[in-house]
Amino acid sequence: MTNAIESILPYLCAPGSGVYTVFTGRERRQALQKLLYGEIDQAAEETWRNTLAEKLKQNNPVVLGICSDSGGGINRGANWGPLFVRLALYQHIKNWQPTELGDVRVIPQLLLDEYVSEPIIKDCRKALYGDENSSRVVSPLSIAYESAKWFYKTFPNRILLGIGGDHSCSYPLLKAYLEHKNLQSKKVAVIHFDAHTDMMESRLGIPVCFGSWTYHILPYLTRPDHLVQIGIRASGRPRQHWESHHGIRQFWAHEIHDNGADAVIHEVISHLKTRQIEEIYITFDIDALDVSAAAATGTPETDGLKLMEALEMIKALKKSFLVTGADLMEVAPFISYPDKGKPKEEPENTLKSAAEIIAAMVG
Numbered sequence: 608m609t610n611a612i613e614s615i616l617p618y619l620c621a622p623g624s625g626v627y628t629v630f631t632g633r634e635r636r637q638a639l640q641k642l643l644y645g646e647i648d649q650a651a652e653e654t655w656r657n658t659l660a661e662k663l664k665q666n667n668p669v670v671l672g673i674c675s676d677s678g679g680g681i682n683r684g685a686n687w688g689p690l691f692v693r694l695a696l697y698q699h700i701k702n703w704q705p706t707e708l709g710d711v712r713v714i715p716q717l718l719l720d721e722y723v724s725e726p727i728i729k730d731c732r733k734a735l736y737g738d739e740n741s742s743r744v745v746s747p748l749s750i751a752y753e754s755a756k757w758f759y760k761t762f763p764n765r766i767l768l769g770i771g772g773d774h775s776c777s778y779p780l781l782k783a784y785l786e787h788k789n790l791q792s793k794k795v796a797v798i799h800f801d802a803h804t805d806m807m808e809s810r811l812g813i814p815v816c817f818g819s820w821t822y823h824i825l826p827y828l829t830r831p832d833h834l835v836q837i838g839i840r841a842s843g844r845p846r847q848h849w850e851s852h853h854g855i856r857q858f859w860a861h862e863i864h865d866n867g868a869d870a871v872i873h874e875v876i877s878h879l880k881t882r883q884i885e886e887i888y889i890t891f892d893i894d895a896l897d898v899s900a901a902a903a904t905g906t907p908e909t910d911g912l913k914l915m916e917a918l919e920m921i922k923a924l925k926k927s928f929l930v931t932g933a934d935l936m937e938v939a940p941f942i943s944y945p946d947k948g949k950p951k952e953e954p955e956n957t958l959k960s961a962a963e964i965i966a967a968m969v970g
């Protein structure tokens with residue numbers, strides 16, 4: 608009975624409704640819900656809720672939006688990623704027809720329940736579930752973890768595609784994924800595209816956030832070199848530091864510029880084959896791409912991957928391994944950086960890049 612859809616519904620809302628707002632962003636939310644359900648606002652919520660169990664019977668990738676950027680900290684706004692990226696997917700990707708699980712319900716000031724006091728948790732339980740004595744979690748990443756755990760328990764061999772959100776949203780998704788694959792005795796690796804390592808032990812005293820989440824998934828991997836990072840270029844420390852301290856494997860952006868995407872991904876694949884990897888999870892920070900392909904993000908960096916290079920690398924990975932999990936993070940549609948070179952029309956340019964990356968990962 609714990610697998611019943613009713614057990615998870617209190618944690619979720621209709622796709623596009625994850626940002627708690629009345630007016631701002633309303634047109635886009637209504638556009639998405641009209642497209643998906645032929646209705647808007649409360650009527651769309653009801654149709655989403657009433658049709659979800661039936662829609663989950665189709666055997667295609669399932670999308671979960673996590674509209675949280677409280678784990679970020681430089682430039683926020685990735686909470687709007689799930690809504691805008693979904694619209695871009697339907698606009699740019701032919702035959703894009705996933706199952707929409709919905710958005711995680713988000714209290715934007717919270718991150719993980721471990722960081723919140725008991726009296727506040729009680730008030731938030733009252734706000735979200737109408738019951739301060741409920742045993743449910745209330746913070747976005749805690750809710751994302753419960754949702755992903757439910758998903759894998761209910762659909763052990765289906766693909767969950769997460770759309771965020773700042774990159775801390777990958778922490779609960781990957782934790783649930785890795786625990787599940789461990790139970791299945793599958794040999795899995797995590798391929799992490801990013802300009803940054805996200806590998807601090809903590810940041811300003813907070814253990815899990817956008818700058819530290821990879822460090823906290825290491826305990827869930829069979830071996831640390833089952834984490835491969837690609838596209839790194841903005842780091843206070845050299846590659847040797849990260850590899851020797853943590854035992855992970857990195858491929859920096861300059862290696863791709865120098866040797867070509869083809870040669871680098873070939874090396875990644877042989878690294879994984881040597882370790883008998885069967886399945887992979889791809890987590891893609893949009894800032895892995897060069898700012899010319901993705902400026903609408905919190906910390907864009909120059910000298911990054913070309914969109915074509917990233918797409919080629921993902922395609923090569925898919926040829927060699929089953930992709931059984933994926934997420935795309937850090938699209939922040941309301942910000943862009945005209946000072947960093949000359950970005951094309953934004954955020955459309957970033958959104959189109961994000962849609963193409965997602966289609967390559969799970970399309």
Ligand SMILES: [Mn+2]
Pocket residue numbers: 774801803805817892
């Ligand atoms: Mn990141």
